[in-house]
Amino acid sequence: MTSSSLRDRISQSMPRYSDLLSEFVAIDSVSQSTADPSRVDASAQWVAEQLGARGCDVEIYRTRTPEGSLGLPTVVGHYPGPEGSPHVVLYAHHDVMPGGDPAEWTTTEPFTARVIDGRLYGRGSADDGAGLVAHLATIDHLLIEGNGELPCSLTVLSEGEEEVGSASFESFLEQHGHLVDADVLVVADGGNPALGEPALTTSLRGVIQVFVTVSTMDHPVHSGMYGGVACDAVTAMCRLVASLHDEHGNVAIDGLRGAVHRQGTVKRDSFSCIDMSEDTVRADCGIRDDVPLLGQGSVTDRLWFQPSISVIGIDAVDVAHSSCTLQPQCRARLSLRTAPGENTRQAYEALVRHLHNHAPFGMHVEVECDELGAACLVDDQAPAVQVALDAMTEAWGHQAVTLGMGASIPFVALYQEKFPQAQILVTGIEDPDARAHGADESIHLGELERIIHSQCLLLNKLSA
Ligand SMILES: [Zn+2]
Numbered sequence: 001m002t003s004s005s006l007r008d009r010i011s012q013s014m015p016r017y018s019d020l021l022s023e024f025v026a027i028d029s030v031s032q033s034t035a036d037p038s039r040v041d042a043s044a045q046w047v048a049e050q051l052g053a054r055g056c057d058v059e060i061y062r063t064r065t066p067e068g069s070l071g072l073p074t075v076v077g078h079y080p081g082p083e084g085s086p087h088v089v090l091y092a093h094h095d096v097m098p099g100g101d102p103a104e105w106t107t108t109e110p111f112t113a114r115v116i117d118g119r120l121y122g123r124g125s126a127d128d129g130a131g132l133v134a135h136l137a138t139i140d141h142l143l144i145e146g147n148g149e150l151p152c153s154l155t156v157l158s159e160g161e162e163e164v165g166s167a168s169f170e171s172f173l174e175q176h177g178h179l180v181d182a183d184v185l186v187v188a189d190g191g192n193p194a195l196g197e198p199a200l201t202t203s204l205r206g207v208i209q210v211f212v213t214v215s216t217m218d219h220p221v222h223s224g225m226y227g228g229v230a231c232d233a234v235t236a237m238c239r240l241v242a243s244l245h246d247e248h249g250n251v252a253i254d255g256l257r258g259a260v261h262r263q264g265t266v267k268r269d270s271f272s273c274i275d276m277s278e279d280t281v282r283a284d285c286g287i288r289d290d291v292p293l294l295g296q297g298s299v300t301d302r303l304w305f306q307p308s309i310s311v312i313g314i315d316a317v318d319v320a321h322s323s324c325t326l327q328p329q330c331r332a333r334l335s336l337r338t339a340p341g342e343n344t345r346q347a348y349e350a351l352v353r354h355l356h357n358h359a360p361f362g363m364h365v366e367v368e369c370d371e372l373g374a375a376c377l378v379d380d381q382a383p384a385v386q387v388a389l390d391a392m393t394e395a396w397g398h399q400a401v402t403l404g405m406g407a408s409i410p411f412v413a414l415y416q417e418k419f420p421q422a423q424i425l426v427t428g429i430e431d432p433d434a435r436a437h438g439a440d441e442s443i444h445l446g447e448l449e450r451i452i453h454s455q456c457l458l459l460n461k462l463s464a
Pocket of ligand 1 (some may be wrong): 093127128162189
């Protein structure tokens with residue numbers, strides 16, 4: 001089958017995959033501990049049924065976290081390939097982030113997919129429903145092309161706790177690793193620099209999340225009667241949080257490292273690893289003109305190769321319900337992104353040390369670990385990288401580039417450690433408008449079509 005007839009066939013099949021993605025969004029498979037875990041069972045079941053309907057041998061696994069609790073389900077489906085053909089693992093996760101405040105969504109309800117102007121909106125549409133659907137569609141089209149046979153041995157791996165740090169994945173790899181021991185791993189969970197511009201991600205930051213609690217009193221008291229002497233916990237928390245950056249907005253935690261930017265190296269020259277400009281970041285985020293960017297050094301460096309830290313949640317009295325009262329306790333959730341090359345455990349210890357050392361007025365600060373996920377660098381000289389860049393360039397009609405990603409896919413580092421010989425391809429479907437994790441998350445259906453096409457080309461080329 002020529003590439004142009006494959007392209008046409010994929011194009012005609014897209015309404016079906018748009019419907020499939022809508023089905024996935026409706027499952028509402030939020031993996032955070034505060035959500036109903038049966039929804040993640042439902043999404044695992046959905047993935048298993050989809051694979052089963054495509055003639056795949058499929059199994060759902062549950063393994064334990066290092067702390068001993070049962071992890072969320074991982075789906076593994078396998079197709080044997082022709083003798084001597086490579087083993088390719090296609091990865092995408094089936095859990096999603098919480099929908100957030102429905103009032104912030106301007107397009108649809110978080111778990112009701114809706115297509116507007118070629119984009120499909122809904123939680124999980126981009127992250128990582130699009131990856132899952134891309135894999136299912138790739139299998140469909142390759143099965144048609146091969147009259148029911150795939151060109152290579154293929155395994156689909158779909159975990160259910162990517163959004164919460166893949167805590168049981170290490171034990172999955174210990175117990176069932178042989179199932180996913182691949183020549184090439186394709187991780188369809190990355191992003192592209194712009195609509196219509198494909199990219200492979202070759203570096204990922206790590207993630208460390210903690211809950212921090214500051215306690216100042218046994219109970220709330222009158223702010224007029226005791227203010228000026230008794231410290232409210234929200235003020236104390238604000239002082240603690242303010243200590244995390246220096247006056248330029250650089251992360252001010254002793255003992256954290258930044259990765260060396262790869263500018264000028266062979267890697268950059270051969271694959272034109274792109275730079276991010278300040279204007280692009282401002283436009284992507286909608287940053288107001290009068291607001292400066294945080295930190296110093298190149299924007300690319302700060303986004304992909306340096307650590308960052310943010311407050312992603314804080315429990316305080318909301319303004320509407322506030323009264324003249326000093327609050328005795330305040331809890332916040334902090335998210336630290338670590339540079340590629342950073343040791344996750346040491347970075348976590350550095351953060352905990354910092355929070356204790358900067359306890360405001362010597363107050364009691366409690367730190368509890370929420371999530372640890374390692375950063376990683378992918379070997380961009382691996383032969384499969386060039387094959388993938390060629391396949392993406394052909395499918396998109398635009399030169400594919402390599403780039404870094406400030407976000408984290410903890411599974412990749414775990415996999416890399418276990419299977420150092422595997423070539424890893426972190427591919428992109430999301431464009432900067434995808435707003436993964438936020439309100440109005442969406443995927444551009446044209447980009448979904450192109451990733452399906454590029455995956456078909458990739459698997460054919462790897463098998464040739
Ligand atoms: Zn994801």
